[in-house]
Amino acid sequence: MxxxxxxxxxxxxxxxxxxxxxxxxxxxxxxxxxxxxxIPNITQxxxxxxxxxxxxxxxxxxCSGEVRSIGDIAKTAKGxxxxxxxxxxxxxxxxxxNIELLNLGLTNSPKVNFFKIYDFKLKPSERIDLGANIEAExxxxxxxxFGKNYKTKSDYIILGESVPSGTTxxxxxxxxxxxxxxxxxxSSFKAxxxxxxxxxxxxxxxxxxxxxxxxxxxxxxxxxxxxxNAGFVMxxxxxxxxxxxxxxxxxxxxxxxxxxxxxMQGEIDGKNLALVTTKWLYEDENSDIKGLLELLNFDVLxxxxxxxxxxxxxxxxxxxxxxxxxxxxxxxxxxxxxxLNNLTKEQIxxxxxGFFK
Amino acid sequence: MxxxxxxxxxxxxxxxxxxxxxxxxxxxxxxxxxxxxxIPNITQxxxxxxxxxxxxxxxxxxCSGEVRSIGDIAKTAKGxxxxxxxxxxxxxxxxxxNIELLNLGLTNSPKVNFFKIYDFKLKPSERIDLGANIEAExxxxxxxxFGKNYKTKSDYIILGESVPSGTTxxxxxxxxxxxxxxxxxxSSFKAxxxxxxxxxxxxxxxxxxxxxxxxxxxxxxxxxxxxxNAGFVMxxxxxxxxxxxxxxxxxxxxxxxxxxxxxMQGEIDGKNLALVTTKWLYEDENSDIKGLLELLNFDVLxxxxxxxxxxxxxxxxxxxxxxxxxxxxxxxxxxxxxxLNNLTKEQIxxxxxGFFK
Numbered sequence: 118m119x120x121x122x123x124x125x126x127x128x129x130x131x132x133x134x135x136x137x138x139x140x141x142x143x144x145x146x147x148x149x150x151x152x153x154x155x156i157p158n159i160t161q162x163x164x165x166x167x168x169x170x171x172x173x174x175x176x177x178x179x180c181s182g183e184v185r186s187i188g189d190i191a192k193t194a195k196g197x198x199x200x201x202x203x204x205x206x207x208x209x210x211x212x213x214x215n216i217e218l219l220n221l222g223l224t225n226s227p228k229v230n231f232f233k234i235y236d237f238k239l240k241p242s243e244r245i246d247l248g249a250n251i252e253a254e255x256x257x258x259x260x261x262x263f264g265k266n267y268k269t270k271s272d273y274i275i276l277g278e279s280v281p282s283g284t285t286x287x288x289x290x291x292x293x294x295x296x297x298x299x300x301x302x303x304s305s306f307k308a309x310x311x312x313x314x315x316x317x318x319x320x321x322x323x324x325x326x327x328x329x330x331x332x333x334x335x336x337x338x339x340x341x342x343x344x345x346n347a348g349f350v351m352x353x354x355x356x357x358x359x360x361x362x363x364x365x366x367x368x369x370x371x372x373x374x375x376x377x378x379x380x381m382q383g384e385i386d387g388k389n390l391a392l393v394t395t396k397w398l399y400e401d402e403n404s405d406i407k408g409l410l411e412l413l414n415f416d417v418l419x420x421x422x423x424x425x426x427x428x429x430x431x432x433x434x435x436x437x438x439x440x441x442x443x444x445x446x447x448x449x450x451x452x453x454x455x456x457l458n459n460l461t462k463e464q465i466x467x468x469x470x471g472f473f474k
Numbered sequence: 475m476x477x478x479x480x481x482x483x484x485x486x487x488x489x490x491x492x493x494x495x496x497x498x499x500x501x502x503x504x505x506x507x508x509x510x511x512x513i514p515n516i517t518q519x520x521x522x523x524x525x526x527x528x529x530x531x532x533x534x535x536x537c538s539g540e541v542r543s544i545g546d547i548a549k550t551a552k553g554x555x556x557x558x559x560x561x562x563x564x565x566x567x568x569x570x571x572n573i574e575l576l577n578l579g580l581t582n583s584p585k586v587n588f589f590k591i592y593d594f595k596l597k598p599s600e601r602i603d604l605g606a607n608i609e610a611e612x613x614x615x616x617x618x619x620f621g622k623n624y625k626t627k628s629d630y631i632i633l634g635e636s637v638p639s640g641t642t643x644x645x646x647x648x649x650x651x652x653x654x655x656x657x658x659x660x661s662s663f664k665a666x667x668x669x670x671x672x673x674x675x676x677x678x679x680x681x682x683x684x685x686x687x688x689x690x691x692x693x694x695x696x697x698x699x700x701x702x703n704a705g706f707v708m709x710x711x712x713x714x715x716x717x718x719x720x721x722x723x724x725x726x727x728x729x730x731x732x733x734x735x736x737x738m739q740g741e742i743d744g745k746n747l748a749l750v751t752t753k754w755l756y757e758d759e760n761s762d763i764k765g766l767l768e769l770l771n772f773d774v775l776x777x778x779x780x781x782x783x784x785x786x787x788x789x790x791x792x793x794x795x796x797x798x799x800x801x802x803x804x805x806x807x808x809x810x811x812x813x814l815n816n817l818t819k820e821q822i823x824x825x826x827x828g829f830f831k
Contacts, residue, residue: 132588
């Protein structure tokens, strides 16, 4: 099997993917900008000085195959292209039933027609070292409300994200909620800028205190994607099977859900929920997705898609195998969907290579 | 064409399959155990002493690719593996829109998650030579009620079955209803245990008398699958196109419908209905599916899928071509669906062979 289960009950994990075999999926891409990404060297997910455009460009490329809000596709300083390429390749080979976009605070709206963009009239959140300034409780409730009313004809939902510097805010978020998660969060860099990241996170944590409630804490240290989606997913999974397509940011989202439900003295039945990531993220030595999931008080299934660029001749793509860029724009979840619809590693590799011709 | 029409109006038959070309299908597997299967040597559909597990294992394998309620996949004494292999192979190559299970009286529930199991709280029926002891009228009405309310998003429905010793109960059923059907019913054996089968059927028939009404007769000689599905299919075909995927048991089901509608002085419009079986069953010299269909007072389309293991090197699979095992778990209907979605004989053969590697 090219989809590898690494967390959750064995039979349940097997049957979850068997049940989704061949089924159609809605791909929902949640987009947001935290000004944390403006801190020099905090992320390589984009073009320096224009990193706030990354989610916009990712959305444009995923939907249309073109980047419209700037001349070139979002890539890192070393030239590692966005994982949106992988998600787009899957969509070309075996189209998602639909792609929809959640605008959770961007500088501009993605320039695409016809594709539904849910606009929640949010601004990019502030740098977490300066206090983020998010109305967390309202935002969480917006997510719940949206999830309750959300309808799709698709068999299941894949929820991805594009949030530059999102691993930093995800780390700060989990830590602020009291989880022992040092060293467990990923980075878009191979050479992990740990000291800088730790400095930013510690600065962020200095703005919270133990007498704050959970939403007050989130307001100071988190990002819009995590807070909105916590509410959204909790409501959505009552009605649909949901694949959280991402790495440590999605794990942080689960931890936010875990903490909120604890405060509310409720329970989460994770049966309709799975996290799916890439092999690069799963095997990353500088983060620990498995460890993060073990911090949860509820059961959740998790998998990685067994895909890499070992079959490719492309030097640019090989950078993925070397640990630069690992996950994003739901790449791991997209491959999962592709594999469940009989796409092969060879086909996917070829399709991604096609973007460079 | 690799789907061969052998009963019904020519243009109608052609257009029925043309209409279903490329469409998606729900695969519904009806499962039941009649204790008739405990009569020594009556069936080879399973592992001796554990034949009551066969429908459970078939369901588990179809859904998950694993047999969970026992160590090994259900196979005959000669080592002919269950036709569930074929249905599963089709599902892997071109997944059904959905698989759902009807528990019509099993010793245990199949161990699968997420897949819908409709549980009608029925027990395995008794040996027909001892009077079967089925509440036939109630069961038929349950089927009607279920069919009336049944909803699916799929384009059409393939209804298969796994009922060990089901050909014996199907024969007894048709004969009890007055049809001249001696020698027309199939067996899982090549070397047909005719004298034993006839003895059991004659014993069953000795428990009914001509003054009994149709449901009283069915209560004594039939099985849950036939009685429930008679009601279910009569209601279901009002709203959906239905493919009865099976051989002489499905023909007996049609005969039950035929007799009930006669008693009710109603009419059946068979336009939404087709029986689809395997080539092995169609060409079987020890049974006569065509003859059975000719006993009906309404029109129904029937086909066989032109598939065998002549391209395979596997000695085990070759046993099918030699007449051991012929049909079951909707194999013929599954191939029909595969062919209408452009699968080739070669692909299907390879996929089945893959299970033995």
